[in-house]
Amino acid sequence: MLVAIVAVILVVSGPVTDALGSALGLGEAVRDAWDVAKWPLLAVVVILAVGLLYYATPNVRQPRFRWISFGALLAIVLLVIVSAGFALYVANFSNYDRTYGSLAGIVVFLLWLWLSNTALLLGAEFNAELERVRQLQAGVRAEERLHLPRRSTSALERAEERDREGLELGRRIREAHERQPGGEE
Structure with missing residues (x-):
């Protein structure tokens, strides 16, 4: 919206x-x-x-809502720079219409979307690293990963259950193959 x-x-x-x-x-x-x-x-x-x-x-409980964070500020500044630079490039230096014909608008839009998403991801990574520094300074062992409570673990639990079922199915197939004559090589 x-x-x-x-x-x-x-x-x-x-x-x-x-x-x-x-x-x-x-x-x-x-x-x-x-x-x-x-x-x-x-x-x-x-x-x-x-x-x-x-x-x-993110699937973590944030301590509070922040209207603007350093990562968001970085992402917004990068979005402006990337959009202006890409518009300048498309207007003056590219030949998308010759290469892609009538699909050029879609290609240009998708390329801009990719650049914008990269800027947003960079801002999110920046926020995550700032949180890691805060946790390390507070004495939390956050060298390998952040320690924030998850909002929901149901999707992770379902994925782990599917992995266990897949491993069990693989084990049964292997054991059935081992019991058959000529099954071992």
Whole structure:
């Protein structure tokens, strides 16, 4: 939902705000106000989205919700830099349309999505390493892994059960093969 809000904020401009200003009898004042107000609004929505992403997606209980963390700040700055650099590259140096034809837009979008996800993952890793340093400074043995309580272990327990069942099935197949004449080599 937040991504849709960001898309609307970016798309609503020029003719849309002019039409809204005309309908309200305010003329170009609406467009000028929107041109100024959309950037802080966009920043707040992006900060909220990244904060929620970093809070909700790991399967650990976070101590508290942080609107902005150092990793989120790093990710947002990288997102801006990567998006601007990639837009410059696509506009001036690439030939995706010659290579991919009508599918060029999809290829460019997927490449941008990959770059954006890489920036978000780097921010999440940065947050995890900061948490590791906090734990190490607190005397927690976090050299190999972080020690945070999990939200849910049911998926892990199901995966372990499937692994045990697979191992048991493999053992039975091997034993049945060993008992057959000519089964051992």
